[in-house]
């Protein structure tokens with residue numbers, strides 16, 4: 508039986524859509540943004556951490572889960588789009 512404690516049912520999940528994403532992807536907003544690992548690796552400027560795209564929320568799939576799960580109201584559960 509599939510878990511009911513997945514990101515798509517969590518109140519901290521926000522769906523992300525765009526040209527580089529497919530259905531079922533989003534970000535977790537349980538905690539504040541973190542330094543974007545890709546940005547850190549690509550940037551050597553001493554002020555890089557102050558640029559807006561240096562920070563991000565962790566990417567998650569709707570089927571992921573973690574110990575911080577909290578149920579969202581039924582009316583706001585995300586339904587993944589077909590590809």
Ligand code: SF4
Nearest residue numbers: 514517520535573575
């Ligand atoms: S990673 Fe955890 S806290 Fe974040 S959306 Fe998924 S279940 Fe919720």
